[in-house]
Amino acid sequence: MGDDSAVTIRAAKGATEYPELVAIWRSAVRATHDFLTEEDFKRIEGNLAAMYFPAVSLIVAELNGKPVGFAGIAEGNLEMLFIENVARGRGIGTRLLHEAISNHGVTTVDVNEQNGGACAFYRSRGFVQVGRDELDGDGCPYPTLHLKLSSLLAG
Incomplete structure (x- = not known):
């Protein structure tokens, strides 16, 4: 384990960096998303650089x-x-979540219900469930939880 101070957060460098980000995605999803079918894994991976990355601000x-x-x-x-x-x-x-909330206005996140680690991660950082869908954003049978920062629900 290294020193956390060696971590820096920056804006993505654009499409030239997409292959590295896809490799990170692949490593993370293989370790945490054992509920995905191989077909869905390949479909999502194929859409990352073409559709998903260009639709968001990446850090x-x-x-x-x-x-x-x-x-x-x-x-x-x-x-x-x-x-x-x-x-x-x-x-x-x-660190990424803090940056997203502090400097990019993040107040909500959707998370796969079957990804228990991610659900616990967001809940432990102040997010609470405000909704649930049986299908994910692609219409696949992966229930999705809608979470919101609890500090925004008061009052």
């Missing part, structure tokens, strides 16, 4: 100058947050 976490995680934000919603499997558990996701 990248680097550890010692190497990208190890990223988050995608659109209209106040955290659309994606993935950490390379070997870098998980080091506070990198927390």
